[in-house]
Each structure stands twice: as C-alpha cells, then as structure tokens.
Amino acid sequence: MIAHFPILVIVVVLLAAPIVPLVGRKNWVFGWYVATGATLLSFLMSLSLLNTVLTDGRISYWLGNWEPPFGIEYVYDPLNAFVLVLVSFLAFMVAVYARKSLEAELQPDRLTPFYSMYMLFVAGLMGMVATGDLFNVYVFLEITSLAGYCLIAVGQKREALMASFTYLILGTIAATFVLLGIGYLYMATGTLNMADLAQRLPDLYQSKVVLTAFAFFTVGLSIKIALFPLHNWLPNAYTYAPSVTSTIMAATATKVGAYALIRVMFTVFQPDFEVTVVHVTQVLIFVSSVAILAGSIIAVAQTDIRKMLAYSSIGQIGYITLGIALMNEIAMTGSVVHILNHALMKGSLFLVVGAIVYKTGITHINDFIGLGKKMPVTMAAFTIAALSMIGVPLTVGFVSKWYLAIGSLDAGMWYLIPVILLSSLLTAVYFWRVIDNIYFKKPEKENADEQTPPGISEAPALMLVPTFALAALCVVFGIFASVPVSIAEKAAVMLLR
Amino acid sequence: MAKRKMKENIIRKTAARLSIPFIQLYALYVIAHGELGPGGGFQGGVILGASVILFILAYGMEEGVNRVKQWKTDVLNSVGVLLYGGIGILCLFLGGKYLQYNVLPVSDPKLASQLGIIGIEIGVGITVAAIMITLFIETARRDEK
Numbered sequence: 001m002i003a004h005f006p007i008l009v010i011v012v013v014l015l016a017a018p019i020v021p022l023v024g025r026k027n028w029v030f031g032w033y034v035a036t037g038a039t040l041l042s043f044l045m046s047l048s049l050l051n052t053v054l055t056d057g058r059i060s061y062w063l064g065n066w067e068p069p070f071g072i073e074y075v076y077d078p079l080n081a082f083v084l085v086l087v088s089f090l091a092f093m094v095a096v097y098a099r100k101s102l103e104a105e106l107q108p109d110r111l112t113p114f115y116s117m118y119m120l121f122v123a124g125l126m127g128m129v130a131t132g133d134l135f136n137v138y139v140f141l142e143i144t145s146l147a148g149y150c151l152i153a154v155g156q157k158r159e160a161l162m163a164s165f166t167y168l169i170l171g172t173i174a175a176t177f178v179l180l181g182i183g184y185l186y187m188a189t190g191t192l193n194m195a196d197l198a199q200r201l202p203d204l205y206q207s208k209v210v211l212t213a214f215a216f217f218t219v220g221l222s223i224k225i226a227l228f229p230l231h232n233w234l235p236n237a238y239t240y241a242p243s244v245t246s247t248i249m250a251a252t253a254t255k256v257g258a259y260a261l262i263r264v265m266f267t268v269f270q271p272d273f274e275v276t277v278v279h280v281t282q283v284l285i286f287v288s289s290v291a292i293l294a295g296s297i298i299a300v301a302q303t304d305i306r307k308m309l310a311y312s313s314i315g316q317i318g319y320i321t322l323g324i325a326l327m328n329e330i331a332m333t334g335s336v337v338h339i340l341n342h343a344l345m346k347g348s349l350f351l352v353v354g355a356i357v358y359k360t361g362i363t364h365i366n367d368f369i370g371l372g373k374k375m376p377v378t379m380a381a382f383t384i385a386a387l388s389m390i391g392v393p394l395t396v397g398f399v400s401k402w403y404l405a406i407g408s409l410d411a412g413m414w415y416l417i418p419v420i421l422l423s424s425l426l427t428a429v430y431f432w433r434v435i436d437n438i439y440f441k442k443p444e445k446e447n448a449d450e451q452t453p454p455g456i457s458e459a460p461a462l463m464l465v466p467t468f469a470l471a472a473l474c475v476v477f478g479i480f481a482s483v484p485v486s487i488a489e490k491a492a493v494m495l496l497r
Numbered sequence: 498m499a500k501r502k503m504k505e506n507i508i509r510k511t512a513a514r515l516s517i518p519f520i521q522l523y524a525l526y527v528i529a530h531g532e533l534g535p536g537g538g539f540q541g542g543v544i545l546g547a548s549v550i551l552f553i554l555a556y557g558m559e560e561g562v563n564r565v566k567q568w569k570t571d572v573l574n575s576v577g578v579l580l581y582g583g584i585g586i587l588c589l590f591l592g593g594k595y596l597q598y599n600v601l602p603v604s605d606p607k608l609a610s611q612l613g614i615i616g617i618e619i620g621v622g623i624t625v626a627a628i629m630i631t632l633f634i635e636t637a638r639r640d641e642k
Contacts (some may be wrong), residue, residue, distance in 0.1 A: 011586065011595065021575055124549070
C-alpha cells in the first residue's frame with residue numbers, strides 16, 4: 001500500500017467529505033471523528049512521503065496507469081512534499097480544535113455540513129500541492145475555493161455573507177485568470193503536464209501567447225494569495241468567518257497559493273524566463289516591499305484582533321513573495337521556510353483568538369485587559385507566537401527573516417534590510433498593544449474582576465492542546481531550525497538550478 | 498385558490514406523467530452511453546434530476562417532497578461520489594493504480610476498462626441527479642420558510 005500513498009493521501013480526505021454527512025446524519029460527533037481520523041491518516045501518509053522523497057528522490061504516480069504527459073501525474077519533490085506535510089498537519093490540528101470551537105460558534109444543524117466542506121477544502125489544497133498537471137491545479141483550486149466560500153458564509157454575523165460574496169467574486173476572477181493562463185499555455189504547447197511544459201516552453205518564450213499566459217497566472221495567483229493591492233477580500237473574510245475557518249485559511253490557503261506561484265514561476269517557466277524575458281522580479285520585489293510595510297502599518301491601526309491578524313497576514317505574504325522574487329537560493333530557502341513558519345505562527349495566533357471567543361466572546365483588543373490571569377496557558381501560546389512574528393531569536397520568525405535578509409544582501413539589494421527591520425518594529429508595536437492589555441494593564445473598574453468566577457478559566461483541553469502545540473513548534477523549529485531549513489534548501493536548489 | 502387550481506390542472510399532470518418515464522429512460526441511456534459517444538454521467542444525471550424537477554413542478558412541492566424524501570437525496574449525494582472513489586480504491590486492491598480499470602476481475606481487460614468507466618459514470622449520474630433535486634427543492638422552499 002505504501003506505493004499508493006501518493007494518491008491515497010488525497011483520496012482519504014476527499015472521500016471523507018461524502019462519508020461525513022452519511023455518518024453525521026443523526027449526530028455530528030461521528031462526522032467529527034471521520035474528519036479528524038481522515039486528516040490524521042493523511043498527515044501520517046504525507047510524512048512517509050516526505051521521508052521517501054528525501055531519501056530516494058522524486059516520486060511520480062500515474063493515475064489510472066496512463067503515462068504522462070497523456071495521463072495525469074502526481075509528482076512529489078522536496079518542495080511540495082514539505083508543503084503537503086504542513087497542510088495536512090495543520091488540517092489535523094485544526095480538526096481536533098474544531099470540535100469545541102464550532103459547537104459554540106455554529107447552529108447544531110450546520111456542524112455536519114461544515115465538516116464535510118472542511119474535508120473538501122483540505123482535499124482541494126492537498127490536491128493543488130500534489131499534482132503535476134496544470135489543469136488539475138485549476139480543478140483543485142476551484143474545489144478548495146468553493147468549499148472556502150461556504151466555510152466563510154456559515155459565520156454567525158450577517159457580515160459573513162457579504163465577506164463570502166466579496167471573496168466569491170474576487171476568487172472567481174482569480175480562478176478564471178488561472179484558467180485562461182492554462183488555456184493559453186495549452187494553445188501554445190498542446191500539453192498540460194508541468195514537466196512537459198517546462199521542456200516545450202523555452203522555445204516559445206518570445207511568443208505573445210505565452211507572455212499573456214504568464215501575466216494571467218501571476219495576477220490570478222496574486223489575488224488568491226492576497227498580495228497587497230489585491231488583498232481586499234481577505235480582512236473581512238478572516239474577521240467574520242468562524243474561528244476554525246479563519247485559522248485554516250490563514251495558515252494554509254494563502255500558503256498553497258504561494259506554492260502554486262512558485263511552481264508556475266520556477267517549474268513550468270524556468271528561472272531565466274523571469275530574468276531575461278519578462279523582468280517580473282523587479283515588479284514583484286517592489287510590490288512585496290509595499291505589501292510588507294502596508295500590511296504592518298494597517299495592522300497597527302486595527303482595534304479588532306482578527307482584523308489585526310488578517311492585515312498582519314497580508315504583510316507576511318509579502319515576505320514569501322519577496323523571497324521568491326529575489327531569485328537566489330538563500331532568499332528562496334527563506335521563502336519556503338516562511339511558508340511553514342508563518343503557518344505555525346498565524347495558525348497558533350488564530351487558534352488563541354478562537355479560544356478567547358469561545359470563553360468570552362471578546363474580539364476587541366481593548367477588552368483583553370486581565371486575560372493573562374484568567375487564561376495563562378492560552379496567553380502564553382499567544383505571547384510565544386507573537387514574539388515569533390516579531391522575529392525574536394530562537395523562534396521561527398527569526399529564522400525566515402534571517403534568510404530573507406541575507407538573501408537580499410546576496411542579491412545586492414541592501415535597501416530591503418530597512419524594509420524588513422521596519423516591518424519587524426511595526427509588528428512589535430501592534431503585538432505589544434495586545435500583550436500590554438493581556439498582562440500589564442489593570443482593569444479600570446474594581447468590580448470588573450469580580451464578575452468572572454475566581455480560579456483559572458482556560459479553554460477545554462481539545463482546544464488548548466493544538467494551540468499550544470503550534471506555539472511550541474514555533475520555538476522547536478526556531479532552535480532546531482536545520483530540520484525545515486535543510487528541506488527548504490533542497491527545494492530552493494531544485495527550483496533555481 | 499391558486500393551490501386548488503394547481504391540483505386540478507389535469508393537462509399539466511398528464512403531460513408530466515406521460516413524458517417523465519421517457520425522460521428518465523433517455524437519462525439512463527445517456528449515462529450508459531457515456532464512454533462511447535457524447536453524453537456521460539454528468540449530462541445524464543442532469544436529465545434524470547430534471548425529470549424529478551418536472552414532477553415537482555407539475556404536482557406541487559407538497560407531493561414532490563413526499564415522494565422524494567430529503568434523507569434519500571442526502572444519502573444519494575454521498576453514494577455517487579463514494580461509488581466513484583470506491584471503484585478507484587478497488588483498483589488499488591486488485592493490484593493496479595488508482596482508477597486503473599483494466600485490472601477489474603473480468604475476462605477481458607478492454608471490457609474491464611469499459612465496465613469501470615460505466616461504473617464511475619453511474620456514480621457521477623447519481624450524485625448530479627441528487628444534487629440537482631436538492632438545489633431545486635432548497636431554493637424553491639426558501640419562500641415557504
């Protein structure tokens with residue numbers, strides 16, 4: 001069966017989607033068991049795949065045993081095996097967390113459909129990562145987007161519907177752009193297989209059709225990853241969706257979009273296309289720098305914690321695209337590692353927010369006063385993840401910023417260092433406001449403390465464990481940084497060769 | 498008043514009753530013919546779903562949801578997808594790759610491929626038909642709630 005892990009890792013989650021409504025008809029808890037079990041199985045299989053890729057090299061799996069480029073091929077190399085492990089791990093952690101959180105946030109009759117949609121969402125993301133066929137990427141992109149719209153729209157407030165609708169419109173435009181890009185490439189080359197495209201495209205680099213295709217890909221995927229001027233859908237979607245949705249979307253959806261951008265730029269098109277033909281890198285470096293600063297500046301002005309984290313995500317996406325655009329191995333390593341690091345940090349932060357909402361319903365930063373005493377473990381997780389976001393040494397945030405900074409020096413662009421430093425300072429500013437409220441400010445009225453019952457009022461263990469696990473991993477991978485970095489280096493060398 | 502008129506409309510009911518069996522037969526033909534000619538699971542499923550929608554239009558929502566119970570469409574939604582995925586998994590157990598139909602235990606590998614494709618087309622047809630009906634009933638009933 002190990003030989004079939006490349007397909008089973010996705011099929012298990014995909015088939016869990018129709019099983020959940022069957023077993024969850026009477027009681028949603030069974031649906032939760034299936035969802036959690038499927039994501040756990042998928043996580044274990046993706047770990048095994050990563051291990052195989054690192055020891056034996058590239059895996060290619062032919063669906064229906066049709067030889068590529070005629071059939072669909074799933075390809076695993078250090079880059080996508082790494083991202084796959086990340087996506088399935090977070091999907092599992094969030095599924096564990098979801099049980100208590102969703103019970104509090106959704107109407108009971110929406111729980112079973114939610115888990116079914118959640119499975120589709122995760123399966124779509126994992127499929128996008130695993131496949132070596134460009135049209136398959138589009139199909140999985142649509143699966144995950146459509147499921148994503150549902151996951152946002154079930155939010156309790158009416159604004160959730162509007163947020164979902166905005167995302168639906170922009171997401172559809174993005175997906176259409178990607179489809180048009182695929183169509184143009186197919187028109188020019190007659191193939192959809194990524195490896196085959198990589199072989200045929202270099203002869204056609206001057207063709208207007210191919211240039212148009214590349215433009216459609218970059219703009220479409222930039223909407224999907226919410227790169228700064230195209231980020232409008234993201235803040236409201238993260239703010240009004242259920243906590244579980246914001247977490248999984250912030251931690252994985254934009255990361256998979258970034259992965260797809262890397263794939264298109266460096267596998268389908270070769271690096272010298274970006275350098276010699278379209279000069280997209282200068283544009284991308286400029287846009288990324290603006291995204292890093294703008295995301296951080298707008299985040300400082302937010303009063304709702306989820307909006308703050310959403311704008312912070314927009315800034316962090318800038319780091320990933322900056323590393324991509326610098327086009328050297330160190331910066332690319334930083335970028336790939338940041339995909340993991342940001343997923344851990346932002347995942348943990350959003351889970352903390354979910355725990356606060358579960359216990360108190362507060363999302364306004366000014367109301368956080370005194371939470372440090374009431375929820376010490378949750379707040380410790382928040383502090384660790386926040387320090388990591390700032391980029392304090394011994395946390396993962398430091399590792400990726402270090403690589404990005406060295407990478408920009410390597411590329412001869414010293415002026416990017418102040419951008420990274422300034423953004424770190426701004427990150428410190430907006431997280432300090434929260435931490436100050438949590439630990440140091442005294443409640444203004446004396447009776448405010450008496451209203452809450454004495455003793456510790458933590459979130460339930462099922463929510464606490466995933467939250468703290470992600471925060472702990474921020475430190476573990478900050479200290480033992482060589483583990484993810486060595487894989488990311490392999491990926492970077494492979495992409496830029 | 499409008500409701501009574503609907504119940505008494507014998508022309509509409511008879512027309513529907515006459516055409517529905519043929520529509521459904523045609524749907525089955527389109528599904529079963531999918532691997533050789535134009536058509537297939539999706540198109541056939543849409544036609545099959547449309548026949549039930551026609552029934553509900555002619556006989557009214559009350560009679561319609563009585564005949565087509567919600568739990569049935571809910572189960573069928575899942576069953577079709579599981580049939581598709583199940584055939585894929587079955588191929589794994591028979592020693593092939595995912596969805597490699599020619600390993601199915603039939604005398605001739607060509608026949609096995611054909612049967613495998615018909616199997617997944619049926620799966621697609623079931624799910625599409627059930628989803629069509631679900632969508633129609635859910636949107637039509639919104640006004641009543």
